[in-house]
Amino acid sequence: MLNRLPLGPLPAQMHKTLLDLCANSDDAPKVEVEAPFLGFSIGYVFEGSEVDVDEAFRRARAAQKEWALTSISDRKKVFRTFHDLVLKNRELLIDFIQLETGKNRASAADEVFDVAITARYYANQVEKLLADKKHPGALPVVTKNVQQQIPKGVVGQITPWNYPLTLGVSDAIPALLAGNAVVAKPDLATPFTCLIAVHLLVEAGLPRDLMQVVTGSGEVVGGAIAQHCDYLMFTGSTATGRILGRTMGERLVGFSAELGGKNPLIVAKDADLSSIGRELVQACFSNSGQLCVSIERIYVEAEVYEEVLDKFVRATKDMSIGTGFDWDVEMGSLIHKTQLERVSEFVEQARDAGATVLCGGRARADIGPYFYEPTVLVDVPAGTPLLTQEVFGPVVFVEKVSSLLEAVEKANATEYGLNASVFAAPETGRWVANQLEAGGVGINDGYAATWASVSTPLGGMKQSGVGRRHGAEGLLKYTETRNVAEQRVIPLRGPAWLRRKAYSDVLAWALKMGKTLKVLP
Known part of the structure; x- marks a missing residue:
């Protein structure tokens, strides 16, 4: 078989x-x-x-x-x-x-x-x-x-x-x-x-x-x-x-x-930008963006915003899209017609509201029935569904921020808390990670490192889930936890021959001694 x-x-x-x-x-x-x-x-x-x-x-x-x-x-x-x-x-x-x-x-x-x-x-x-x-x-x-x-x-x-x-x-x-x-x-x-x-x-x-x-x-x-x-x-x-x-x-x-998740990624001004385009593409468009931990919104400090945006858009445009079993194809299809319509609707709503589509933004029926280009948007107006609702497709918006405090505030301004990411110098990255309200936070990685670290529990905060997988x-x-306690020598309430008041005094003394000698839990 x-x-x-x-x-x-x-x-x-x-x-x-x-x-x-x-x-x-x-x-x-x-x-x-x-x-x-x-x-x-x-x-x-x-x-x-x-x-x-x-x-x-x-x-x-x-x-x-x-x-x-x-x-x-x-x-x-x-x-x-x-x-x-x-x-x-x-x-x-x-x-x-x-x-x-x-x-x-x-x-x-x-x-x-x-x-x-x-x-x-x-x-x-x-x-x-x-x-x-x-x-x-x-x-x-x-x-x-x-x-x-x-x-x-x-x-x-x-x-x-x-x-x-x-x-x-x-x-x-x-x-x-x-x-x-x-x-x-x-x-x-x-x-x-x-x-x-x-x-x-x-x-x-x-x-x-x-x-x-x-x-x-x-x-x-x-x-x-x-x-x-x-x-x-x-x-x-x-x-x-x-x-x-x-x-x-x-x-x-x-x-x-x-x-679900509406996962944010923050780029700090001290981040190593040498491979940022490739890293952002992986964080946003792996699995055609159809994964709960995929990045759908990016906040970039003003000092490096133009450089990051340029590298990200160029890397996105360079992606190969296609069918079949070829290892060189970087992005495949969406799952079905309903998903294609969902993704298309989010992008068209944003475009109609005044957002700018820097690349992508269209279905590719010439490749296959449910293909959609990896899409990057900027200037998405407040109130647009794309800002807050999970797309679950190859669509991401990028926004300039004046500081990391503003980036963290925007990243946390959601009902979800599944995954988040920060690209920064190590010390900066750890500081930002400690402020983010998400069950998994990647430093200089989109989501793969947290997911692949199977010895550590992983799951969502807020409306992104209950319980954990891994670890x-x-x-x-x-x-189920079963507590089996075996009492030996004397009953816990004391021997039958000892009066209750006397046993109470003995027990009080034993508890004090146990505290002093640190032999009790």
Whole structure:
């Protein structure tokens, strides 16, 4: 099955193998999956129902009971093997990602390496993270206390189309390693990338029923997953996050979400500008600007504004845009017609309001049905939606500021707080970073360094999310904490033969001595 893909429909046997990994009934309506490059169908999946979700959770719960009893050492082996299979099959995975999303090859490759890094990190850390931890008991010697981490049960996962491999499996990895099962709903535009990842997990030794995939709409399938799961991981819009948050709150079930962003970048007058054009292009237009952490607004100190703007515009104009599996293409397609219309509307609103488009600003039907040029604007008037609303496309505005204090004030003047960036001399950069209200801040980097630092938790402030992925928190959120306290020798309330008043005096004396000798927590 694992052969390179053509730039066309999936081979019949490969298509069937992937459909067999879905929990969906095969008598349901078919949904065609389109390749954005050229607008053709590469295959279909079935429209899932609440019944399909019920069955997926039945299978997952049965598999999870056995998996929770599997040693952590054996779980690790699965994900170490998966790491190797991801790298071995990286060209195939990149093909799948490109076919479904239309992104350029380098952006697709980012997903493959991200998944491998995540699998390696959590496989290396899981024994330490899940190990029983001894803590001081209520009283020295007579109270023994241990903290345990146990799996939640079945984790629900709802993921968007923009990073179908990274978001389709990177959050599932720590959930599974922690002893849970997963029921996942990939976006209907990009189901096959998630399914090929599941195929590789099963090949690596993951029990077949432990990760269930149900394809279908967010309203039906996503809503049903939220009603069944023991914990929910969601990546998507803030609006949808609020809806799911209400559901999870009503059920008193845990919830983690990475949501929208309107991410700022600041350029200080002491920044090294030798490669600023290339760096800004990467920060703004990677993945065709379709990522939650992409930069959409840039504030530049007046002393270097003209130089920065000139270098940025020239680098943007020099970008190559195209279709196919060529590694030299710097930017690919948007995902579909709806996204193209959204991006176009933001730019036209700004242009009509009086903004100046320095480069880009038009669709490129001559390349493919959903291509849009990387676009840089200046002089965007107050009140224009582009200033405050997330575009989620290759569009950015640049604004001159008189000082770093003004830049920080403008950067923080948003309901979002996902990602931010500052280009500056190191000391200046650290000072600015400490003022920015964002879950991730890059110094002399747009977003890649914070994302790739998988040992540190990452997520959003304000309306950009709750919870964190990566780091210890990225795995421990999928567990419950159990406090096991063993009382020995005498009861905590004192021996039966000692009068309560006397025991109270002894206990008070013991507490004072414990404070003095520093033997109590």
